[in-house]
Amino acid sequence: MAVASLVLGIVSIVLSFIVNWIGAIPAIVGIILGALGRKDPAKKGMATGGLVCSIIGFILSIILLIACAACVSAAGAY
Amino acid sequence: MLPHVHIGNLEIPTYGICMVIGIMAAAIIAIIRAKRTGRDENSLIVIAACAVGLGLAGAKILYIIASYGLQKALQEMSQGNFSCFTEGGLVFYGGLIGGIGGAYIGAAIAKEKLTSYIDAVVPCVPLGHAFGRLGCFLGGCCYGMPYEGFGSVTFPAVGVNHGVFPVQLVEMVINIGIFVYLIHFTKKERGKYTVLFVYMGLYGVSRFLLEMLRGDSIRGIANGLSTSQWISIALIIVSLIPVITRLMKKKGGSAPA
Numbered sequence: 001m002a003v004a005s006l007v008l009g010i011v012s013i014v015l016s017f018i019v020n021w022i023g024a025i026p027a028i029v030g031i032i033l034g035a036l037g038r039k040d041p042a043k044k045g046m047a048t049g050g051l052v053c054s055i056i057g058f059i060l061s062i063i064l065l066i067a068c069a070a071c072v073s074a075a076g077a078y
Numbered sequence: 079m080l081p082h083v084h085i086g087n088l089e090i091p092t093y094g095i096c097m098v099i100g101i102m103a104a105a106i107i108a109i110i111r112a113k114r115t116g117r118d119e120n121s122l123i124v125i126a127a128c129a130v131g132l133g134l135a136g137a138k139i140l141y142i143i144a145s146y147g148l149q150k151a152l153q154e155m156s157q158g159n160f161s162c163f164t165e166g167g168l169v170f171y172g173g174l175i176g177g178i179g180g181a182y183i184g185a186a187i188a189k190e191k192l193t194s195y196i197d198a199v200v201p202c203v204p205l206g207h208a209f210g211r212l213g214c215f216l217g218g219c220c221y222g223m224p225y226e227g228f229g230s231v232t233f234p235a236v237g238v239n240h241g242v243f244p245v246q247l248v249e250m251v252i253n254i255g256i257f258v259y260l261i262h263f264t265k266k267e268r269g270k271y272t273v274l275f276v277y278m279g280l281y282g283v284s285r286f287l288l289e290m291l292r293g294d295s296i297r298g299i300a301n302g303l304s305t306s307q308w309i310s311i312a313l314i315i316v317s318l319i320p321v322i323t324r325l326m327k328k329k330g331g332s333a334p335a
Contacts, residue, residue: 024131031123032124032187
C-alpha cells in the first residue's frame with residue numbers, strides 16, 4: 001500500500017500538469033492507500049511520503065480546475 | 079473582487095485557492111479533534127479523502143444536471159465531449175450528499191464506525207464551506223439581489239455594474255457561526271447522529287432564507303422556489319425526524335394505560 005500510494009502520488013502530480021482534473025483521481029486513491037499504509041509501523045515512512053505526494057497532487061489537480069464560473073446554488077433550465 | 083491571482087504566466091482562480099484552503103483547514107481541524115478524543119488519525123484521513131472525493135464529484139454532477147440537464151450531458155459525453163466536467167462550477171448540496179455517501183464508504187474501507195467520527199468531522203464542514211463562499215465573493219459569482227444600501231458591492235468583471243447585496247459574505251459569516259456553535263455543541267456527549275441533524279437543520283433554514291436574497295443568473299425555479307430551497311426543505315424535514323421521534327416516544331410513554 002505504501003509503494004502504491006507513493007506511485008499514485010507521483011502520477012497525480014505529473015497528471016495535474018497535463019490534464020489537471022484527472023490527476024485528482026489517483027491523488028485521492030493515493031491519499032487513502034497512504035493513510036492505510038501508515039497503520040503499518042514498518043512502512044510508515046514511505047506511506048507518509050505517498051500521502052504527502054498525493055495531497056500535493058490533489059491540490060495541484062483541483063486548484064486550477066475549480067473556477068467560480070458558475071458555482072451557483074442551482075443554475076438550471078428547469 | 080479578485081477572480082484570479084497571477085504567478086508568472088500562470089492564472090490561478092481565487093475560488094480554487096479558497097476551496098483548497100477550506101478543505102485543508104476543515105481536514106486539519108477534524109484530525110486534531112479526532113486525535114483529542116482518541117480516534118485514529120489515519121482512519122479519519124481515509125474517511126475525509128473519500129468524503130472530499132465523492133463530495134466534489136457530487137457537487138459537479140448536480141451542477142451538470144442543473145445547468146445542462148442529464149439527457150443533454152449524457153448525449154455530449156457519449157459523443158466524447160467531456161467539457162461539461164471541466165467547465166462551470168459546483169453545487170454545494172450535491173457536495174453535501176456526495177460527501178455523506180463518501181464518508182460512509184471511507185469508514186467501511188478504514189473498518190471503522192462512522193458514528194465514532196461524526197462529532198469530529200461535521201462541525202468542520204461549515205468551516206470549509208465558509209472559505210468556499212469567500213471564493214464566490216472574490217470570483218464574483220453567487221451574488222445577491224440588486225441593493226444600493228450599506229455594504230452593497232459591484233462585480234464589473236462579470237458584468238454586474240449595479241450595486242448588489244453581498245450575500246456571499248453573509249453566508250460566510252453564518253457558516254462560521256454554525257462552525258463555532260457546533261464546536262461548542264459537541265463538547266457534550268450527544269446522540270449518535272445529533273450533530274449531523276443539528277447542522278442540516280441550521281444550514282437548511284439559513285440557506286432557505288438566503289436564497290431569497292440571491293440575484294445571480296437562472297435560479298432553477300420550480301413551483302416558486304429555487305432548487306436549493308427545495309433541498310433545504312428536505313434537509314429541515316430530515317433534521318426534524320429525531321425531534322418528532324422523541325416527542326412521539328414521550329407521548330407514547332406518558333399516555334395512560
